Amino acid sequence: MKIAGLIKRYKLFLLIFFINVFTLLFFPKVGAQSIKISWKNILEMLSVIPPIFVLLGLLDVWIKRETMMKYMGDGSGLIGVLIAFFLGSAAAGPLYAAFPVAGILLKKGSKLSNVLVFIGAWSTTKIPLLLFEASSLGTTFTLLRLFINVIGIAVIALLTDVLLSKSEKEEIVHLAIARD
Amino acid sequence: MTQIFYLISISALVFSFLKSKEKTKLALKKAWKSFESILPQILSIILLIGMLLAILTPEQISMYLGNDSGWIGVLIAAIIGAIILIPAFVAFPLAAALLDSGAGYMQIAAFVSTLMMVGFVTIPIEIKYFGKKVTIIRNVLAFLFSLIVAAIMGVVLG
The missing domain is CATH 4.10.340 (Interleukin-10; domain 2)
Known part of the structure; x- marks a missing residue:
């Protein structure tokens, strides 16, 4: 029963894995390169992700809903936006790791627009990433992009917030709460 | 870090x-x-990206992203960035290599921007947490915004 469930959940992964094995058999060069890249990416994921999820778990258990609502909820104003921005910027790891964290923020009562600012910051203004970007692409490129992106984060968060009805926002919060 | x-x-x-x-x-x-x-x-995503990157080499990519490729090049760069998902320590050197092998600033800005903001392959995960509507709005806006980033960077750096 349990194994059947596992296979069902991982069926797409297994399918791609078998395609990869076939590629390796019939186009050894492409197949080997593909496995090499995937392996490197898996190692990167496994090294970056554990602390994010441990912090996520601790956040979920220790931070009270009232506290989160006060600092990032409906009446939080500019403070809430700034906290969201710095939380996202201080992050490490790929964007897909930000979504579970966003789920916890929503569950605990953070405003949707603030969570969107958090996602925006996580995607484009991560501090360790900026240093690396500057060393590869130059300081001018990096600072200019950063400046434009900070405006972009705000515009995207605001627009998304405006385009959603109240009931649609509530549904997203329910989604977050139901996951528990 | x-x-x-x-x-x-x-x-x-x-x-x-x-x-x-x-x-x-x-x-x-x-x-x-x-x-x-x-x-x-x-x-699944990691394996898929691995295969994609094994087929598509930096030389092939930069062939289409030269300075004179204009907005078509920007669009191609933006679409590639939106689809692929690679860690930063691979992405930035790749972008620098593309610039070196003849890609334009505008095109690389579009590539870097969608790479960071738009996650085509991670859409299923995003929908799980934000629902369909937010996910679509956010990704579409981020894609359009990346084109604006490209335009501004092109004017300033180009």
């Missing part, structure tokens, strides 16, 4: 354990549950 994150999370874990054993256990359980719930998608 990753080391700092390990340091913070381990200290937080120890502190939490000293305050309450049960809560810490619960926190770790939740951590594992959230991780495991997106693991099937992440693994």
Whole structure:
């Protein structure tokens, strides 16, 4: 029963894995390169992700809903936006790791627009990433992009917030709460 | 930076354990549950990207992204950036290599911007947490915004 469930959940992964094995058999060069890249990416994921999820778990258990609502909820104003921005910027790891964290923020009562600012910051203004970007692409490129992106984060968060009805926002919060 | 994150999370874990054993256990359980719930998608995505990158080499990509490729080049760069998912330590050197082998600033700006903001392959994960509408709005806006980034960077740096 349990194994059947596992296979069902991982069926797409297994399918791609078998395609990869076939590629390796019939186009050894492409197949080997593909496995090499995937392996490197898996190692990167496994090294970056554990602390994010441990912090996520601790956040979920220790931070009270009232506290989160006060600092990032409906009446939080500019403070809430700034906290969201710095939380996202201080992050490490790929964007897909930000979504579970966003789920916890929503569950605990953070405003949707603030969570969107958090996602925006996580995607484009991560501090360790900026240093690396500057060393590869130059300081001018990096600072200019950063400046434009900070405006972009705000515009995207605001627009998304405006385009959603109240009931649609509530549904997203329910989604977050139901996951528990 | 990753080391700092390990340091913070381990200290937080120890502190939490000293305050309450049960809560810490619960926190770790939740951590594992959230991780495991997106693991099937992440693994599939990583394999898919591996195959894509094995077929598409930097030389091939930069062929289409030269300075004179104009907006078509920007669009191609933006679409490639939106689809592929690669860690930053691969992405920035790749972008620098593309610039060196003849790609234009405008095109590379579009590539870097969508690479960071738009996640085509991670859409299923995003929908799980934000629902369809937010996910679509956010990705479409981020894509359009990346074109604006490209335009501005092209004017300033080009």
